Amino acid sequence: MNVLCKKKIKAYKDYLNENLSKKRYTHSLNVAKVAVELAKEFDGDEDKCYLAGLLHDVSKELDVEKQLDYVNTSQRDVSEVEKNAQPLYHAIAGAEQTKELFEINDEDVLNAIRYHTVARENMSKTEKIIYLSDLVSEDRDYKDVKKMRKLAFSDLDKAMLEALKFSITDSVEKGNTIPQSTLLAYNQYAFMLKQRKE
Numbered sequence: 001m002n003v004l005c006k007k008k009i010k011a012y013k014d015y016l017n018e019n020l021s022k023k024r025y026t027h028s029l030n031v032a033k034v035a036v037e038l039a040k041e042f043d044g045d046e047d048k049c050y051l052a053g054l055l056h057d058v059s060k061e062l063d064v065e066k067q068l069d070y071v072n073t074s075q076r077d078v079s080e081v082e083k084n085a086q087p088l089y090h091a092i093a094g095a096e097q098t099k100e101l102f103e104i105n106d107e108d109v110l111n112a113i114r115y116h117t118v119a120r121e122n123m124s125k126t127e128k129i130i131y132l133s134d135l136v137s138e139d140r141d142y143k144d145v146k147k148m149r150k151l152a153f154s155d156l157d158k159a160m161l162e163a164l165k166f167s168i169t170d171s172v173e174k175g176n177t178i179p180q181s182t183l184l185a186y187n188q189y190a191f192m193l194k195q196r197k198e
């Protein structure tokens, strides 16, 4: 990255440091780090992955009302399920804030932030990498995290299918609603991987 970029990154980090808890700030740095590693592994765009990884949770600790304002005024495609699920607001608000605060207009970076919670059909490499990096960053500590990390570094699509299975099963068990884009993404990976086997 060039000098100007380094200056900008310092400004992004300062903003995150001031507006996120220490734990979430560390998580953001870790997601950016693993996103770059995955980009290297799969010939992705390292700079975009770094940026989207760093900023994916930029709005997570913003007042819920402010997050909802961004959701309601966003020109992006936002489903009714998402409008009624507070934990999902920060991804939409995050894409809007990234554009507004930092003047980042790269749609791939913005979409990677916007879809890091719910996924969607036809995800770009950057989008998949950010979705998975959020699940396998160093600070994550759940039962199958090592397995998931290994899978992410061996096959992005297989890892997406596993991650979506986990997310959908978890939502069903909790009686939560599931955004349509998540189901469409699941169907796409399930279909793709079934075809690969045949």
Ligand SMILES: [Fe+2]
Binding pocket: 056, 057, 060, 090, 116, 117
């Ligand atoms: Fe998030």
Ligand SMILES: [Fe+2]
Binding pocket: 027, 031, 056, 057, 134
């Ligand atoms: Fe996150």
